[in-house]
Amino acid sequence: MMNKQETILKVNDLNISFHTFAGEVKAIRGVNFELKKGETLAIVGESGSGKSVTSKSIMGLLPKSNSEVKKGEILFQDKNLTKLSDKQMQKIRGKDIAMVFQDPMTSLNPTMTIGKQIIEPILKHQNASKEEARKRALELLSLVGIPKPEQRFKQYPHQFSGGMRQRVVVAIALACNPKILIADEPTTALDVTIQAQILELMKDLQKKIETSIIFITHDLGVVANVADRVAVMYGGQIVEIGTVDEIFYNPQHPYTWGLLSSMPSLDAKEEKLFAIPGTPPDLLNPPKGDPFAARNQYAMKIDFEQQPPLYQVSETHYAATWLLHPNAPKVEPPESIKQRMRQFKAQKGGDHIE
């Protein structure tokens, strides 16, 4: 299924650093992934993992004054986005690659009407007349489920609720039918019921417009809901990547185990939540081995010495952990993970590593 689809975006060995008072913060340390047409790739990680930096680097939104792409490339339509000037990026932003941000309160300009804000990208990128742009904007408002679009067109952001605003933000992002939509924690600030609505909306629109989505979040429930494939980031690197079923039912990296076990399940009656101790590493002085080693109860000596390579678990599933090295001892993942793996076995029937 996956291999037949066209690759829209390819990130190769991306290394990005920030220059701060205290020194060089190596925020992204060798990130590789692909995005295929029509799929939703979720990038999961906690604060400091580098997921937001990755998305901003694709859009060229990192501050030029103190950020530096040290190595690597972001390939889109035969161009390397890291090498493009701001003017060249402006032609791509909003048209081919669009972004939805987290906070609906601050993503909209409070002094412009909603209508004006939706028309903006259309007028800029599509050489449309004002009439045509307005028509398209009204279509988009209906598409994102905003009732009475003609009325709403003339209103200001403060007249909309949080959920409605986020719908408008999605409308603006999709105005020019972008090939890639980057959604950076789009529902984190929303209530559960509104979140559900926005996720449904995004999935619906994705089918209609065939856009590929990079969905950045720390909420694993949301990931299970929207993603086709998942990349787990930690300490500036991707530590595990695979299809959503592989990641949730057959995870291989101890960090992924930790993440999945630290969420209470609605049916199990567990006594104690498994909590990953400690805090993420300081990227000023990144640890030389596996970035997760210091918090990993399964860590081996080599985890502190060398960074693990990406081991293949299946055609679509890779994990960067020394546990997958032939010499590594067999370990018992936490009980809740074992439960998931049993489910996986039952479904797939043997397509995994024991």
Place this chain on the structure above:
Amino acid sequence: MSEKDVILQVNNLKQYFNVGKPNEVKAVDDVSFDIYRGETLGLVGESGCGKSTTGRSIIRLYNATDGEVIFNGQNVHDKKSTADLKQFNRKMQMIFQDPYASLNPRMKVEDIIAEGIDIHDLAKTKQARKERVYQLLETVGLNKEHANRYPHEFSGGQRQRIGIARALAVEPDFIIADEPISALDVSIQAQVVNLMKELQEEKGLTYLFIAHDLSMVKYISDRIGVMYFGKLVELAPANELYENPLHPYTKSLLSAIPLPDPDYERNRKRIKYDPSVHKGTNTEFREVKPGHFVSCTEEEFKELQAKQS
């Protein structure tokens, strides 16, 4: 029910803002519930439902518009002498939501944690104060060296633990946790929640746990109350609420929670809540099953009771 020790009674609590003016807000509108000593009562709802306001009214950060809050047998909103107030402040404490705003950025961690100790003269010497702070830091899983640092040097989860240490310093009986984990990463949430559970066992604490993350609330709470636009719509033991939700809003809320389970997610159907679905008159908070309360009309009450048997 009468054998259980009630530590907090909330009776018909009303908290209105801008009363009488066109922008009047009925943040908490006639809410009643009891909390038993040693339990954790979860209070959930979406933004604007009044759960935080309820917590803050209980601890006297707001003066209640109407109704009463009875803590350890005494009315919280009565006029109190300074000594009484001090007692009250020691017995009831609060943990806040925003780890970045709940600690004074200009104070060292040691002074932040020791604030309560200083106010209530709980340490006789400087050394004793230091010892107590170190003890508290260890209890929450931090190091002694952290006492000399400033809040901005810590991560969100660590700051939240400092906030917990601060609350524990005065040895309270009852802690209101106002969305203590909402601003934290997933794996850190588990750390803080585990810590809170441990502390509850060790020190016999009672919690009011206010949150909007329903899966975490279920994990930590014994009983859960669901709020909607200032009113309590359902109150039941945690498992009962999830297995057998009775109020349509609760059902809608539960059906909207995404779980880390792709199979489940592919099949989940969301139920939408329409307030106009209620039929009948006289909406009151009624006990449909022992321990399970629902806000419903007389007719709905009869229907629900029929279904339970």
Place this chain on the structure above:
Amino acid sequence: MMKQQEENIDKSLFEPAGVDTFSAEKIEKPSLNYWQDAWLRIKKNKAAVVSLVILFLIVFMAIVGPLISGKDFSTQTTSEANLPPRIQGLEHVSFLPFTGERTLKSGDVVNPYEQKGIDHYYWFGTDNLGRDLFTRVWKGTQISLLIAVVAAVIDLIIGVAYGAISGYFGGKIDNAMQRVLEVLMGIPNLIVVILMILVLKPGIIPIIIALSITGWISMARVVRAQVMKLKEQEYVLAARTLGLSNFKIIFKHMLPNLTGVMIINTMFTIPSAIFFEAFLSFIGLGLQEPQASLGTLIEDGFKSMIAFPYQMVYPAIIISVIMIVFNLVADGVRDALDPKMKD
């Protein structure tokens, strides 16, 4: 994307490493308090740093200037009146103005020192009563700075107290205090000051009082706004739940977080005070003879501006430099303390 390395990795490396989760809590970076952090950021702002250096030099000269000239600021030597500036060592450098020469209206260049047989040097020249301008200029700077700083400190104390109380207690108290403030603001500042000077008679203390009477208002408003923001912060709520009394909350929790706005406001107040004092002197309500301030010097020099420009130029340069420099440093401090600009 697949990297399977069959390196020879020592088998012993695959033994478990006992992970000490306690050390996972260690903080690597050294502890930086508020001021150290701010200093690091000010250093980045070249204009502010240069201005700070110039400011130090001026203050240094204001203290040391009158002492090194060897002359007194009030001694009048009428025979040596209106001498142009002359500095030993620079007197033969023709493009610098320190040659002791004057160009008359007719175009002739004369050297009054030689004409009158004066062999000592007046670095900034003398005024119409033969007083050494170098000493007077630095003495004047001293006095101007003194007046401005004292007035600013009084503004600070009154303004912070008023603003903090008004902002923290809110409600009726705030309403009443704000109405009083608005009445005060409605009265023209200049009229109040002039009335005060006329009543109290010109002098250093009356001028300070006159400047402080309405100067505290802007500080009060800024502090009130900040306090209203701070009082909703959760750490203030936490202090309330712990039982801290209101005044202690203002002192312990609010004031330290107000130092930023206090400093910035004060740094903008000082140059206005200097300028205002100069203005008062210019219209004759400033200090009286023989006391010197930058304002009185400019006023004196103004009278003979055409014939003897140097008498006005030096104090004018100093006052302009002080004001520019204070404003640049204040800008720099404000940017450095602005949390939104943290990188």
